[in-house]
Amino acid sequence: xxxxxxxxxxxxxxxxxxxxxxxxxxxxxxxxxxxxxxxxxxxxxxxxxxxxxxxxxxxxxxxxxxxxxxxxxxxxxxxxxxxxxxxxxxxxxxxxxxxxxxxxxxxxxxxxxxxxxxxxxxxxxxxxxxxxxxxxxxxxxxxxxxxxxxxxxxxxxxxxxxxxxxxxxxxxxxxxxxxxxxxxxxxxxxxxxxxxxxxxxxxxxxxxxxxxxxxxxxxxxxxxxxxxxxxxxxxxxxxxxxxxxxxxxxxxxxxxxxxxxxxxxxxxxxxxxxxxxxxxxxxxxxxxxxxxxxxxxxxxxxxxxxxxxxxxxxxxxxxxxxxxxxxxxxxxxxxxxxxxxxxxxxxxxxxxxxxxxxxxxxxxxxxxxxxxxxxxxxxxxxxxxxxxxxxxxxxxxxxxxxxxxxxxxxxxxxxxxxxxxxxxxxxxxxxxxxxxxxxxxxxxxxxxxxxxxxxxxxxxxxxxxxxxxxxxxxxxxxxxxxxxxxxxxxxxxxxxxxxxxxxxxxxxxxxxxxxxxxxxxxxxxxxxxxxxx
Numbered sequence: 197x198x199x200x201x202x203x204x205x206x207x208x209x210x211x212x213x214x215x216x217x218x219x220x221x222x223x224x225x226x227x228x229x230x231x232x233x234x235x236x237x238x239x240x241x242x243x244x245x246x247x248x249x250x251x252x253x254x255x256x257x258x259x260x261x262x263x264x265x266x267x268x269x270x271x272x273x274x275x276x277x278x279x280x281x282x283x284x285x286x287x288x289x290x291x292x293x294x295x296x297x298x299x300x301x302x303x304x305x306x307x308x309x310x311x312x313x314x315x316x317x318x319x320x321x322x323x324x325x326x327x328x329x330x331x332x333x334x335x336x337x338x339x340x341x342x343x344x345x346x347x348x349x350x351x352x353x354x355x356x357x358x359x360x361x362x363x364x365x366x367x368x369x370x371x372x373x374x375x376x377x378x379x380x381x382x383x384x385x386x387x388x389x390x391x392x393x394x395x396x397x398x399x400x401x402x403x404x405x406x407x408x409x410x411x412x413x414x415x416x417x418x419x420x421x422x423x424x425x426x427x428x429x430x431x432x433x434x435x436x437x438x439x440x441x442x443x444x445x446x447x448x449x450x451x452x453x454x455x456x457x458x459x460x461x462x463x464x465x466x467x468x469x470x471x472x473x474x475x476x477x478x479x480x481x482x483x484x485x486x487x488x489x490x491x492x493x494x495x496x497x498x499x500x501x502x503x504x505x506x507x508x509x510x511x512x513x514x515x516x517x518x519x520x521x522x523x524x525x526x527x528x529x530x531x532x533x534x535x536x537x538x539x540x541x542x543x544x545x546x547x548x549x550x551x552x553x554x555x556x557x558x559x560x561x562x563x564x565x566x567x568x569x570x571x572x573x574x575x576x577x578x579x580x581x582x583x584x585x586x587x588x589x590x591x592x593x594x595x596x597x598x599x600x601x602x603x604x605x606x607x608x609x610x611x612x613x614x615x616x617x618x619x620x621x622x623x624x625x626x627x628x629x630x631x632x633x634x635x636x637x638x639x640x641x642x643x644x645x646x647x648x649x650x651x652x653x654x655x656x657x658x659x660x661x662x663x664x665x666x667x668x669x670x671x672x673x674x675x676x677x678x679x680x681x682x683x684x685x686x687x688x689x690x691x692x693x694x695x696x697x698x699x700x701x702x703x704x705x706x707x708x709x710x711x712x713x714x715x716x717x718x719x720x721x722x723x724x725x726x727x728x729x
Contacts, residue, residue: 322351336361475529575625
């Protein structure tokens, strides 16, 4: 699953319907238990789960790295993988993790608690500038490693190199003291952005970014260079649970969705996402080898908070109410209009949360007038790697032009360039974005995107009142009461509307006759865990 501009999307999906898996299509991978998985995205430049929060890198990390815990595909419960136990104190502020004995990295080094502590400290240092730095913002001592810097700038190195809240207890045990209680912390430990790196990688991460050493079920098969397929083979040293059945996995990066789809039909790949352009034809193109699933992703139109022209919330409300979500969802295909910031399958979702998501041209014009209008053209950035990028941008732009009388222009760029410009607060205009959870909690939609220090705060949004409510939700040990607080935080974000909810959609996939992807309402459709015919 790939975000519209390459942002993180969680891989948890809910099964909806599927073909019977007896089609004639087949990938070109050699051997009865090898599979070629197409990823419709730009090729990776490196492999490092601690510096990766995009779906393509996470998919590869799932094969090469083992998490502390995971979601059981049969029950939906959290189960241990590398962890032997995860234990909170009575307040949920200090958590103790004990590892299972006998696990190693793929270089033979024993996997110890020190590997987690040192890897997490390396990532938590702002000067390292790794993408999952913000995950550790809840840990005591984070501020000392991340001094205040100008928006979009990289913090300078600090004298302090370790989080005060991380403590080694023994070779297999460590503890995490959070700045405040956080009842959801145990769920977060399934995130692969917390994977450990062995000592030799930690000493010189740049030397290993293209020859990673993991602790998961697969390792690199020979050398790998950016721009080429990532070929993995089963690692015999993996002792964790739920090892995939495949002996070899190839991840093939094909930026254009139509091209990837055609490669499947030609028999060169075994698994592919169905692009939006093929939503109406995929069931007849591959009648016995398709599956659809409701995505836990949500999709948005994102404002740049750093551009003063978009500062007035009434203007953002006007833009939102000028969009006909039903018509746009029909254009996307297998999609439903969004009326909130949360995916519909998450506890705490409310179907009527957003009061500015209805289509009302008269009200939209009134709000725009109250905001003082808009100066200059609205620029909508779109991802040129997506076959529908320009189509979707122009559909939204036409609604703003026709319903609000605005001048609209469009700028096509590679997803990585859009992300880089936004991260450095240099992007001009709006962009399409998407998000899906890394663990099944309403909190994982709100903290990353709307907390002032969130890793996926696409808009550069900052509201201390929302940060405060999020902290109260984090500290609430009762799950139902926590959800109510998180909903209050969502209400604040929906009033400020730094990004506009657009749609949630079903994802569709094609698979060859030789594999049956794992299907679970808890963990979704996963080619990595295919069974073989």
